[in-house]
Amino acid sequence: MPNPFSLHNILDPNLLDNYWHHLEGQHTPSATINRKKASLNQLQSWAKDRGYLNVAPPGLTASA
Secondary structure, eight states, X not given: OOOTTSHHHHTOHHHHHXXXXXXXXXXXXXXXXXXXXXXXXXXHHHHHHTTSXXXXXXXXXXXX
8 A cells, every 4th residue: 555645645746736726715825825836846856856756746836
């Protein structure tokens, strides 16, 4: 059974899309969503630089 807390699962583009849509549905301000995306981009870069991720999942760039 895959680890649900692995970086690959946490940074899964489909899971993140669902999360962004959920936040938008909760009327979360776009600035808050963009900060969350930026934090996840930093996590992704950190993990990739240290070899924890083989391939960086797409779809984490913040949109205006």
